[in-house]
Amino acid sequence: MAGSGTAHLRTGDALLRVENLVVEFPAGPGRRVHAVSDVSLDLLQGETLGLVGESGCGKSTTGRAIMQLPRPTAGHVWFEGRDLTRLDGDELRRTRTRLQMIFQDPISSLNPRRRVREIVGEPLAIWGIGGPGERARRVAEVLEAVGLDAEAAGDRRPHQFSGGQCQRISIARALMLEPKLVICDEPVSALDVSVQAQILNLLEDMKARYGLTMIFIAHDLAVVRNVSDRVAVMYLGKLCEVAVADDLYRAPAHPYTATLLASVPVPDPTVRPDPSVNELDAELPSPLAPPSGCRFRTRCPRAEAVCAEREPQIREVSPGHFAACHFALEPPAAATPSHTSWRERDA
Amino acid sequence: MSGTGPLLEVSDLRTHFLTGRGAVRAVDGVSFTLERGRTLGVVGESGSGKTVLARSIMGLLPARNVVRTGEVTYDGRRLTGLSPAELREVWGAEISMVFQDPMTSLNPVVRIGRQITETMRFHLELPEAESRARAAELLRSVGIPEPERRLRAYPHELSGGMRQRVTIAIALACGPRLLLADEPTTALDVTVQAQILSLLGRQQRERFMAMILVTHDLGVVAGRTDEIAVMYAGRIVERAPTEVLFSDMRMRYTQALFRSIPRITDPGHRRLQAIGGRPPDLVAPPRGCPFAPRCRYARERCHAEAPALTEAGPGHTYACWYPAEPGEVAAEAAALASEAMP
Numbered sequence: 004m005a006g007s008g009t010a011h012l013r014t015g016d017a018l019l020r021v022e023n024l025v026v027e028f029p030a031g032p033g034r035r036v037h038a039v040s041d042v043s044l045d046l047l048q049g050e051t052l053g054l055v056g057e058s059g060c061g062k063s064t065t066g067r068a069i070m071q072l073p074r075p076t077a078g079h080v081w082f083e084g085r086d087l088t089r090l091d092g093d094e095l096r097r098t099r100t101r102l103q104m105i106f107q108d109p110i111s112s113l114n115p116r117r118r119v120r121e122i123v124g125e126p127l128a129i130w131g132i133g134g135p136g137e138r139a140r141r142v143a144e145v146l147e148a149v150g151l152d153a154e155a156a157g158d159r160r161p162h163q164f165s166g167g168q169c170q171r172i173s174i175a176r177a178l179m180l181e182p183k184l185v186i187c188d189e190p191v192s193a194l195d196v197s198v199q200a201q202i203l204n205l206l207e208d209m210k211a212r213y214g215l216t217m218i219f220i221a222h223d224l225a226v227v228r229n230v231s232d233r234v235a236v237m238y239l240g241k242l243c244e245v246a247v248a249d250d251l252y253r254a255p256a257h258p259y260t261a262t263l264l265a266s267v268p269v270p271d272p273t274v275r276p277d278p279s280v281n282e283l284d285a286e287l288p289s290p291l292a293p294p295s296g297c298r299f300r301t302r303c304p305r306a307e308a309v310c311a312e313r314e315p316q317i318r319e320v321s322p323g324h325f326a327a328c329h330f331a332l333e334p335p336a337a338a339t340p341s342h343t344s345w346r347e348r349d350a
Numbered sequence: 351m352s353g354t355g356p357l358l359e360v361s362d363l364r365t366h367f368l369t370g371r372g373a374v375r376a377v378d379g380v381s382f383t384l385e386r387g388r389t390l391g392v393v394g395e396s397g398s399g400k401t402v403l404a405r406s407i408m409g410l411l412p413a414r415n416v417v418r419t420g421e422v423t424y425d426g427r428r429l430t431g432l433s434p435a436e437l438r439e440v441w442g443a444e445i446s447m448v449f450q451d452p453m454t455s456l457n458p459v460v461r462i463g464r465q466i467t468e469t470m471r472f473h474l475e476l477p478e479a480e481s482r483a484r485a486a487e488l489l490r491s492v493g494i495p496e497p498e499r500r501l502r503a504y505p506h507e508l509s510g511g512m513r514q515r516v517t518i519a520i521a522l523a524c525g526p527r528l529l530l531a532d533e534p535t536t537a538l539d540v541t542v543q544a545q546i547l548s549l550l551g552r553q554q555r556e557r558f559m560a561m562i563l564v565t566h567d568l569g570v571v572a573g574r575t576d577e578i579a580v581m582y583a584g585r586i587v588e589r590a591p592t593e594v595l596f597s598d599m600r601m602r603y604t605q606a607l608f609r610s611i612p613r614i615t616d617p618g619h620r621r622l623q624a625i626g627g628r629p630p631d632l633v634a635p636p637r638g639c640p641f642a643p644r645c646r647y648a649r650e651r652c653h654a655e656a657p658a659l660t661e662a663g664p665g666h667t668y669a670c671w672y673p674a675e676p677g678e679v680a681a682e683a684a685a686l687a688s689e690a691m692p
Contacts, residue, residue, distance in 0.1 A: 057539035058510075165628055195395040196566065200610040200624035207619065222540065229612040229620060248618045266544040267614050268569030271683070272592045286509060 007041040008317035011245045011325035017045040017081070018216050019069070019184055024078035026061070026068045036290050038064045039075070040240040043317075046184070051210065051217040053231030053248065055224055055263070059287060060237040062220045066186045069218070070104060071095055082184070100130065103177040107189035109169035113161040119146070119172055120157035126179040141179070148212065149175045149205060167198035174205065178213055186218045191226060203230060224267050228252050236260045239290060239298040242317060246324040256326035259299050297328070305330050355426065356383040357528060357560050358407070363420035365399075365406045372633040373417070376402040378584035380420075386527070387558040389551075391571030391592070394581035395607075397629050400564045403581070404530045407562070408447055409437045424528065442469040446521035448550075450533035452513035456505040462489075463501030466520050473524045488519040492549055511542035515549065522553060529554065532564045547574055568608060572596060577665065580604045583630050583640035590666035597680045600662055600673035602648075603641040608679055615687050639671065647672050 009022065026039040039061040046052050054062045068075040071087050080087040082102065090098060106112040113122055124142045127133060133141065143153035149171040161169055170190060177185055187206065191199040203226065210217060221227050227234060227248075234251045236243040236259065244257040255261040287302075288294050294301050300310035309329055317327040365377040377399045384390050394400040405411055407422050409429060422429040424445065432440070441447075449455040457465060466488060467481040476484070482501065489497035492515040505513055514534060521529060531550060535543035551574055554561050565571055571578050572592065579589040580601065588601035599605055609623040627644040630636055636643060642652035649672060657669045662676075 057541065167628070197395060197607065197610045197625035198628075200612075200622035201626070203612070204622055204624055207621075224540070225612045225614040225616070228614060228618055229616065229622065231618065252614065262541060264614065266541045268543070268547070268567060268573060269615070270568040270572045270596070270608065270611060270613065272572045272596050274573075286512075 007043075007241065007314060008327065009043045010317045010319060011242075012043055012045045013047070016048075018048045018050075018083065019044070019046040019218075020079075020081040021045065021065075021069060022079040022081070024065065024068055024080070025076045026064050026073075027076045030291060034291055037240050037293050038290060039068060040293070041078075042237070042240070042242050044235060044242075044245075046216055046218065048183075049210075049214065049216055050232045051219055051230055053227035053234040054218060054220045054237065055222065055227050055234060056237035057222060057263075057287070059239070059290065061240040062237050063188050065237070066104070066188050066218060066220050069186060070099065070102060100126070100180045101183045103180070103182040103185050105170075105173050105177050105185060105187045105190045107192050109166055109173050109193065110161060112173055113169055113176075115161050118158055118160055119151075119164075122161070122172060123175045123179060126176065130180070132180075145175045145178050148178070148209070150201075151175070165198070166194055167201060170194065170202050171205065174202075174209065178209060181213060182215070184216045184218070186220070188220045189222070190219075192221065192223065199226070206230065224252075224263060236263070239288065239293055241298050242327060243299065244324075244326040244328075245317070246326075250321075250324050254321075254324075254332075256320045256324060256331040257328045258303050258305050258330070258332065260326075261332065262304075357386045357425055358384040359421070359423040360407060361421045361423075363403070363406055363422060364418065365402050365411065366417045367412075368415040368417065369633070375584050375632045375635060377406055378632075378635070380581075380584075380586055382579060382586065382589065384528075384560050384562065387554075387560055388577070389554065389561045389563060389575045391575035391578040392562060392564045392581060393566065393568060393571055393578060393607075395566055395629065397632070398581040399584035399632075400566075400581050401532055402584075404447070404532050404562060404564050408441070408445060408530060410447070439473075442521075442526065443473040443524045444526055445528045445530065446524075446526040447530040447532065448514070448517050448521050448534045450536050452510065452517045452537070453505065455517055456513060458505055460504075461501065462503050462505065462508075462516055466501075466516070466523055469520060469523045485519070485523070488523060489516070491553070492516075492519045492522075493545070494519075510538055511546065514538060514542075514546055518546070518549065518553070522557070525557065527559055529559055529561045530564070531561060533566070534563075535570065536565070536567075543570075550574075568611060580607070583635055584632060585640065585669070587641070587670070588668040590662070590668075591664075594663065594666050598662070598666070598676050599679050600666075600676070601668040601670045602645050602672070602674065603670075604668075605674050605679050606641075606645070609682070613683075613686075617686075617689055620686075639669070 021044040024039055024042045028036040028038060030036045042065055056062045069080050074088060120142055123146060124138050127138045146153040146156060151171055191202050194202060209215060219227060219230050231248045234248045235245045238259050244251060244260045255264055296311040296313055297315050300306040315327045315329050317325050320326050320331045361381045363377055363380045366373040366375050380403055392400045406418055411418060463482060463485055466485040470476050470481040470484060485501060486497040489500055494500050494512060494515055535546050538546060563571060563575055575592050577591050578595045579586045582603050588604045599608060606625045610625055612622060625644055630640050638653040638655050639657050642648040651671050657671045659667045659669050661667050
């Protein structure tokens with residue numbers, strides 16, 4: 004993957020518009036980690052954008068750079084018509100009340116010494132919203148909304164809760180100031196599947212109840228399909244493909260997306276993943292010195308000379324379906340699962 | 351002793367950890383047999399006892415505050431009666447284990463080469479040069495490029511997937527006939543996971559090695575095992591040949607687990623069927639079926655009396671008083687899949 008461009012950005016009123024975002028970290032004399040390189044995204048009001056990719060693709064860094072945590076190296080983040088990268092500290096703090104984040108590890112993202120009531124009510128205290136009675140009422144309301152018994156839970160501390168309940172507390176805290184945009188960074192990765200389903204359902208409910216717009220960052224492609232309206236696939240700091248979720252899963256246009264989808268183990272013994280997955284070179288290139296041209300070319304089954312010379316630009320391969328590849332697959336070329344016994348496979 | 355019977359027999363295995371709150375019944379009466387060259391998938395959520403089961407078979411348990419009862423028989427030999435010194439003869443040579451996190455299971459300050467040759471020198475008493483040549487050959491067979499150079503590398507110089515390949519090479523070094531793989535791909539990216547699972551499958555077939563694949567992921571076991579055992583609260587609650595389990599799961603917990611996972615083929619924004627509540631406290635498990643407090647099909651009897659294992663067909667047993675109809679869950683999944691098609 005691995006391309007740049009803004010062809011996939013929509014015209015009109017986007018709640019969030021990320022343009023040419025670059026995040027680099029210094030890594031010793033003359034060396035830089037190219038974590039995010041020229042990524043553009045947009046989100047309409049009420050939409051959920053899934054951001055997927057493997058470790059090191061820059062998906063979390065993108066999420067954090069939108070929050071200005073830390074500020075990106077270059078690029079613009081337009082939120083409600085204002086460029087967050089240009090705001091000074093005080094204005095940014097005020098704007099951040101409408102932008103919230105939910106993290107992967109629910110236990111370590113909560114202060115173990117505070118009571119749940121204090122953790123969830125802290126945003127109100129910081130901004131001096133309401134008196135004690137008003138605050139207590141709002142804390143109770145949001146705790147009930149995320150499925151916790153406010154009466155019983157309020158006086159307890161995080162260690163007295165399971166991982167799933169801690170994630171409910173994190174969600175309650177994120178919702179306290181009634182944000183417009185919530186960035187969820189791997190919110191269910193640390194949870195068991197039965198609990199994961201509870202939290203995914205809760206996020207959908209909260210989205211409807213509070214009118215949220217969401218960025219959902221995750222490595223689990225099935226989870227992302229479940230919650231997302233649009234999905235963006237990242238690889239080594241670049242965008243590969245952006246499309247409406249169902250289109251992207253039915254007909255991946257980028258070879259990397261196709262490989263990712265073919266790698267997902269399916270809970271059905273009659274469906275076999277594409278054996279071509281095993282031909283993918285396992286080693287991810289270093290983000291210190293990313294490959295020239297298309298960053299995916301060193302592992303791409305379709306790479307040709309042009310891929311090293313020219314970086315592919317994001318282009319529309321079918322209506323509303325964008326990919327950055329010189330050889331974007333025509334949509335119906337999705338991998339068809341073959342039906343063979345597992346013992347014959349990989350032989 | 352190289353008999354013709356099953357390679358591994360586990361009978362009424364119980365592992366209880368003694369804590370200040372009482373005994374945690376992590377594994378609580380597990381019995382099964384595993385034939386030579388076959389793969390058993392053990393599936394369960396955190397705290398179901400799947401990892402403790404694998405460690406109990408291996409004899410890799412803390413020295414104190416553990417009570418293990420029941421029997422583990424490997425190739426006619428009772429492992430449960432062996433001393434630590436005798437067990438060391440078995441580990442690596444007969445039974446090997448691959449762990450979830452290759453960073454913590456490899457020694458960070460010892461080069462890869464020495465970590466592989468260590469077991470060979472111990473069990474096979476090979477001279478240094480020969481064991482190094484075999485180590486390089488092993489690394490090549492697990493898909494590591496430039497194996498001679500990699501022998502001199504330290505674990506931190508390799509990626510997560512490469513490290514897991516190294517731990518597999520170590521596990522295979524002395525040609526074990528049983529491999530216990532405990533969440534071997536959970537810490538890895540999905541494309542690397544697919545490669546590691548293929549590697550394990552290929553090695554297993556070439557060596558006619560039996561394998562127990564422990565995982566929380568029903569997707570991982572679906573394509574890679576002959577049989578599946580589903581664990582809940584320290585017990586096997588359903589066991590069946592893999593195809594049979596997916597087409598005909600009966601136990602209500604298996605069904606609930608299967609229903610709760612989002613599938614990549616499902617239409618977007620589908621309401622997931624979550625399992626309410628949380629697993630029971632294993633210090634004081636419920637008197638009846640351990641899943642009853644969370645089960646939407648539970649009736650009075652489920653809370654009062656633990657269900658015995660019932661036979662549903664050849665090799666298929668389950669513990670449930672009010673099981674799903676045969677084929678019920680598979681039909682639901684098929685309906686969903688067709689809904690997702692354009």
